[in-house]
Amino acid sequence: xxxxxxxxxxxxxxxxxxxxxxxxxxxxxxxxxxxxxxxxxxxxxxxxxxxxxxxxxxxxxxxxxxxxxxxxxxxxxxxxxxxxxxxxxxxxxxxxxxxxxxxxxxxxxxxxxxxxxxxxxxxxxxxxxxxxxxxxxxxxxxxxxxxxxxxxxxxxxxxx
Numbered sequence: 001x002x003x004x005x006x007x008x009x010x011x012x013x014x015x016x017x018x019x020x021x022x023x024x025x026x027x028x029x030x031x032x033x034x035x036x037x038x039x040x041x042x043x044x045x046x047x048x049x050x051x052x053x054x055x056x057x058x059x060x061x062x063x064x065x066x067x068x069x070x071x072x073x074x075x076x077x078x079x080x081x082x083x084x085x086x087x088x089x090x091x092x093x094x095x096x097x098x099x100x101x102x103x104x105x106x107x108x109x110x111x112x113x114x115x116x117x118x119x120x121x122x123x124x125x126x127x128x129x130x131x132x133x134x135x136x137x138x139x140x141x142x143x144x145x146x147x148x149x150x151x152x153x154x155x156x157x158x159x160x
Contacts, residue, residue, distance in 0.1 A: 008119035021118040055111040114143035
C-alpha cells in the first residue's frame with residue numbers, strides 16, 4: 001500500500017507553514033538532521049520557534065505572543081470577518097499561524113516523535129501520532145509501525 005504524502009497537507013494557507021516547518025527534517029536515508037531552509041534569518045528564527053511549539057518543547061502562548069509583538073501582527077476586518085496582517089515575509093507567515101489559532105486548525109499540526117516530520121492530523125478525533133503507519137514509497141518510513149513493533153518486542157522481552 002502506498003500512502004499519499006499529500007494526505008498530510010494542512011488546509012488553506014496553513015500548508016505554507018507546514019512546508020516551512022519541514023525545511024528542517026531528518027531524511028530517511030541518512031537519519032541525520034538536515035536544514036534545507038534558504039531564506040532570511042528572521043523567517044528561520046520563526047520557523048525554529050514554531051517547530052519547538054509544534055513539537056511540544058515550548059509553550060505556544062509565550063513564543064507566539066513574543067513574535068506577534070515583534071512582527072506587529074494585527075487583526076483587521078475584511079468582508080465581515082477578521083483577518084490578520086503582518087509586515088514582511090515573517091509577519092505574513094505569522095499572520096497565517098494566528099489565523100490558524102483562531103479557527104482551531106493550528107492544534108492539528110503534529111510532529112512525528114520519531115522522524116519529526118510535521119503533518120496535519122485529519123483524523124476525526126485528532127489523535128494521529130506518527131507521520132505514517134506504512135511506508136509512503138521506496139524511501140518512505142513507517143514510523144508508527146516501527147514504534148509498535150519496538151513496543152511489542154519490549155513487552156515480549158519483559159514477560160520472559
